[in-house]
Amino acid sequence: MKVTKAVIPAAGLGTRVLPATKSMPKEMLPIVDKPAIQYIVEEAVNSGITDILIITNRGKGIIEDHFDRSPELEERLLASGKNDVYEQVVSISKLANIYFIRQKETKGLGHAVNCARSFVGNEPFAVLYGDDVIIGEDPACAQLIRAYEKYGKSVVGIKAVPETDIFKYSSLKVDKLEDNIYSCTDMIEKPKTPEAVLSLYSILGRCVLTPDIFDILDNTPPGSGGEIQLTDAMKTLAQTVGMTGVDYTGKRYDMGDKFGILQATVEIALKNPALAEPFKAYLKDLVKTL
Ligand code: UTP
Numbered sequence: 001m002k003v004t005k006a007v008i009p010a011a012g013l014g015t016r017v018l019p020a021t022k023s024m025p026k027e028m029l030p031i032v033d034k035p036a037i038q039y040i041v042e043e044a045v046n047s048g049i050t051d052i053l054i055i056t057n058r059g060k061g062i063i064e065d066h067f068d069r070s071p072e073l074e075e076r077l078l079a080s081g082k083n084d085v086y087e088q089v090v091s092i093s094k095l096a097n098i099y100f101i102r103q104k105e106t107k108g109l110g111h112a113v114n115c116a117r118s119f120v121g122n123e124p125f126a127v128l129y130g131d132d133v134i135i136g137e138d139p140a141c142a143q144l145i146r147a148y149e150k151y152g153k154s155v156v157g158i159k160a161v162p163e164t165d166i167f168k169y170s171s172l173k174v175d176k177l178e179d180n181i182y183s184c185t186d187m188i189e190k191p192k193t194p195e196a197v198l199s200l201y202s203i204l205g206r207c208v209l210t211p212d213i214f215d216i217l218d219n220t221p222p223g224s225g226g227e228i229q230l231t232d233a234m235k236t237l238a239q240t241v242g243m244t245g246v247d248y249t250g251k252r253y254d255m256g257d258k259f260g261i262l263q264a265t266v267e268i269a270l271k272n273p274a275l276a277e278p279f280k281a282y283l284k285d286l287v288k289t290l
Contacts, residue, residue, distance in 0.1 A: 003148060004050045005050075006044045006053070006141070007052075007119070007125055007127050008037065008044075008129075009127070010060065012106065014131070014256060017257070017258060023059060026256055027131060031253070031264045031268050036264075041096065041098070043134060043141050046139045046141075047142035047145055049126060050097060051099070052099065054067075055100075055112045055116065056100055057106065064100055067093055073089065099119060107222070108223075108227025108230075110230040111217075113217065120214070122211050124154075124210050126206070126207070128141060128206055132204065132255070133252070134205060134250045135251050140157055140206050140250045144156075145208055147246045148208045151181075153243055154210050154241075154243045155245070156172070157203065157245075158203060158246065159204045160200045160201055160202075161202045161204075162200075169203075170189045170202050170231045171196070171198045172184050172187045172203065173187065173238075181244060181246055184242070189229045189232060213237065
């Protein structure tokens with residue numbers, strides 16, 4: 001079955017980026033001239049997704065406003081002849097069919113994904129973590145969808161992380177199938193000891209799941225950090241029917257982390273046609289002073 005639906009969990013509290021995220025959702029933090037979540041929606045659309053459910057919570061209404069029309073602003077832009085910006089602003093509301101639902105309590109990523117059950121129905125669907133922006137020629141979500149179509153199993157986007165960091169992430173048991181594609185038969189969220197580490201491969205930012213994940217999530221107790229972890233539910237899938245891991249191409253930026261936000265801003269600005277040259281010149285001068 002074709003994957004046309006995606007879920008973007010964006011209801012986290014963003015405690016690692018406080019105080020910026022006290023009243024501003026981290027998913028709305030700008031990278032150059034677009035909020036993080038717009039890059040993610042664009043990746044989904046460029047991967048063939050037509051319907052997107054964004055999971056929000058109290059105080060995240062501006063995410064809804066961003067994907068809505070903005071009549072007063074549009075009128076002003078047209079009246080002042082700013083047709084290019086007008087087109088850009090209007091096109092955001094036409095990217096996809098975008099739906100919203102609130103996760104009423106912040107009980108973890110697994111709990112957030114479980115809020116998507118009635119939207120998803122009985123279809124495979126993509127999950128794009130709302131604070132992970134991935135930039136690349138071939139959209140990461142599309143790479144996972146192709147692996148789903150080829151192998152017929154739920155897919156996780158994976159990347160190797162440094163040995164010193166694996167304790168902050170999930171750790172996966174993987175065996176190579178071809179090039180950058182692996183079979184995944186076990187996983188653990190935030191391993192506590194070196195013995196618990198299965199490999200340095202971790203799930204980063206994207207997955208494609210079959211709808212049987214919902215029954216598993218219903219029976220998943222709170223795990224690491226007292227939250228209902230999506231990894232704990234996917235572990236059941238991995239151990240029973242198996243999953244596929246795709247070491248996707250593309251650069252991932254963690255917008256839930258101050259350093260990740262800085263990297264995203266600098267690197268994406270260097271790719272921006274209007275800013276690249278003056279920004280590069282500025283950086284070169286700045287580097288001399290460091
Ligand atoms: P994170 O664990 O990175 O988000 O979840 P967080 O809880 O906001 O992080 P802290 O507070 O800085 O540690 C990954 C994704 O899952 C969403 C987040 O919005 C983020 O996009 N999420 C997390 C939810 O939607 N609901 C939750 O209950 C937890």
